Amino acid sequence: MTRFGLPLMAGCLMVASAWTSPVGAADAGQPDAAALAASESQLPNPALMAPFKEQQPVILVVRDPRKPEAWAGLKKYWNPGPVESVDPSTGEKVTRQGVFIKVPLGLNTAPSIPAENPLTVEKVMLGKKLYFDPILSANNKVSCASCHNPQLGYTDQLVTSTGIFDQKGGMNAPTVFNSSFSPLQFWNGRAASLEEQAQGPPQNPSEMHDGKGNAWFKAVERLKASPEYVKSFARVFGTSPTRDAVAKAIAAYERLVLTGNSIVDRAELAMRERVEEEGGGKLEPNAADFAKVLNAAYAAKDDTALAALNLAGAKDEGKVKGVAASLASGRSLFYGKARCNSCHVGDNYSDGAFHNLGVGAKDGVLPASESGRYGAQPTGHKDPSLVGAYKTPTLRQLLSTAPYMHDGKEATLEAVVELYNRGGNLNPHLDGKMRDFDAEREVAKSGKSAVVPRKLLLTDQEKNDLVLFMRGLQGESCDSILTTP
Numbered sequence: 001m002t003r004f005g006l007p008l009m010a011g012c013l014m015v016a017s018a019w020t021s022p023v024g025a026a027d028a029g030q031p032d033a034a035a036l037a038a039s040e041s042q043l044p045n046p047a048l049m050a051p052f053k054e055q056q057p058v059i060l061v062v063r064d065p066r067k068p069e070a071w072a073g074l075k076k077y078w079n080p081g082p083v084e085s086v087d088p089s090t091g092e093k094v095t096r097q098g099v100f101i102k103v104p105l106g107l108n109t110a111p112s113i114p115a116e117n118p119l120t121v122e123k124v125m126l127g128k129k130l131y132f133d134p135i136l137s138a139n140n141k142v143s144c145a146s147c148h149n150p151q152l153g154y155t156d157q158l159v160t161s162t163g164i165f166d167q168k169g170g171m172n173a174p175t176v177f178n179s180s181f182s183p184l185q186f187w188n189g190r191a192a193s194l195e196e197q198a199q200g201p202p203q204n205p206s207e208m209h210d211g212k213g214n215a216w217f218k219a220v221e222r223l224k225a226s227p228e229y230v231k232s233f234a235r236v237f238g239t240s241p242t243r244d245a246v247a248k249a250i251a252a253y254e255r256l257v258l259t260g261n262s263i264v265d266r267a268e269l270a271m272r273e274r275v276e277e278e279g280g281g282k283l284e285p286n287a288a289d290f291a292k293v294l295n296a297a298y299a300a301k302d303d304t305a306l307a308a309l310n311l312a313g314a315k316d317e318g319k320v321k322g323v324a325a326s327l328a329s330g331r332s333l334f335y336g337k338a339r340c341n342s343c344h345v346g347d348n349y350s351d352g353a354f355h356n357l358g359v360g361a362k363d364g365v366l367p368a369s370e371s372g373r374y375g376a377q378p379t380g381h382k383d384p385s386l387v388g389a390y391k392t393p394t395l396r397q398l399l400s401t402a403p404y405m406h407d408g409k410e411a412t413l414e415a416v417v418e419l420y421n422r423g424g425n426l427n428p429h430l431d432g433k434m435r436d437f438d439a440e441r442e443v444a445k446s447g448k449s450a451v452v453p454r455k456l457l458l459t460d461q462e463k464n465d466l467v468l469f470m471r472g473l474q475g476e477s478c479d480s481i482l483t484t485p
């Protein structure tokens with residue numbers, strides 16, 4: 001806690017210093033309580049805000065399988081168009097210009113939007129500006145995009161991130177893609193929302209803060225010195241720049257950073273259409289469904305989707321049948337023998353929960369620093385079964401987000417599959433879903449007790465198929481309106 005009783009939240013990088021208050025001996029430039037409160041939040045002055053009819057709502061359109069026309073009618077990700085609304089202050093009907101987002105195929109729900117932070121075009125654009133702007137860092141050199149770069153799958157593609165003054169952090173930067181679907185943010189879930197998460201890095205001394213004074217107060221002061229920012233915050237929030245508004249704007253931007261429409265998503269749709277046509281059948285894409293969408297990708301010259309599967313141009317068109325068979329096999333393994341779907345489940349391939357796979361464990365021992373979710377749970381709510389447990393990440397965009405795992409220690413998808421094939425890394429807190437209970441019962445008969453990792457016993461061909469299936473989850477990025485500074 002700072003001396004104003006405000007909890008200091010750790011930023012992204014998990015380092016010891018992130019948990020200790022940077023406000024201390026060198027307390028220069030510390031604001032008084034009133035100034036601090038004003039920089040944290042303010043009540044909006046409606047007179048400063050853009051008039052209701054000028055506020056452009058952002059509407060997320062998800063494909064509704066019963067009537068897909070509205071979604072299919074949207075030509076691109078980002079579609080400006082008229083929106084009928086009722087002005088809440090006058091009750092009058094107005095037609096406003098808004099933007100309809102075509103939520104990518106495969107995402108069957110839209111991320112939920114907090115009532116206090118509705119999406120508008122101006123807010124998203126302010127959030128985008130802040131996201132790319134090093135102004136939130138003390139030395140004006142580090143931005144969110146430094147570590148979550150849209151050109152690098154919204155990561156930095158490093159084992160662990162490099163923050164302010166070239167400091168190395170201890171964690172691999174997860175992608176921002178589809179992070180709005182996570183019920184909790186960070187590998188150990190210590191932030192409850194994107195808004196809460198966004199407040200971490202600017203005050204983390206290993207990411208964006210120089211450790212001198214109150215990081216947020218100073219960041220807000222820098223924003224207030226920019227007439228352009230002052231104008232934007234006034235129009236969007238009816239306030240001068242505040243920490244509350246910065247967090248909201250960045251979160252609004254992140255909620256539109258979506259990805260989907262992978263070959264696997266397309267095959268799922270092809271399968272559903274086939275089953276409907278045939279009047280029944282197993283809801284499982286087969287090799288023919290995969291071949292159909294691969295051929296369609298060839299016809300549409302969708303080189304990105306094809307390249308993800310190592311299909312390089314027309315010369316590889318003859319390989320479609322083999323690749324389709326391998327994808328179908330990989331999918332069956334994912335949902336069957338390899339049971340990846342016991343944790344990587346749903347549209348975003350994550351249960352949003354925390355599991356100990358033994359990442360970071362050596363010779364059966366988990367270092368104390370790997371406390372995982374357990375370490376982040378508040379006192380009085382600690383669940384010992386979550387020692388060393390980290391959040392199940394999405395499996396979309398893996399080709400852009402290597403290396404893998406919370407410590408970034410797995411360099412390739414092949415290495416990840418090997419980890420699972422041996423049942424994870426042995427340690428006393430290995431997740432129940434990773435354990436071989438039959439083998440453990442056998443051990444118990446001899447009066448001993450032991451954790452036994454459950455081996456998957458995959459053949460080389462099966463490992464290849466599983467990797468190819470994950471490559472097939474590489475999807476389309478959101479609109480360049482969002483990905484370019």
Ligand code: HEC
Binds near residue numbers: 142143206207250
């Ligand atoms: C110095 C590199 C760095 C900077 C700068 C940085 N991040 Fe991160 N970010 C990380 C790392 C590393 C993690 C994972 C840390 C952890 O989980 O403990 C992370 C986690 C996240 C997550 C959680 C994703 C998930 O799946 O749990 C989001 C969202 C995020 N950052 C957004 C931002 C935003 C917004 C900013 C700018 C305000 C930002 N980051 C600045 C490195 C960085």
Ligand code: HEC
Binds near residue numbers: 342357405417
């Ligand atoms: C018991 C739950 C569970 C099961 C089963 C599971 N995963 Fe995971 N997966 C996780 C968790 C948790 C992580 C992150 C672990 C960490 O970093 O400590 C992860 C990480 C990954 C990653 C790294 C992603 C990244 O961005 O770093 C890949 C790839 C992956 N899993 C693929 C698979 C495959 C393939 C299978 C099936 C063979 C599988 N998983 C089975 C929970 C699971």
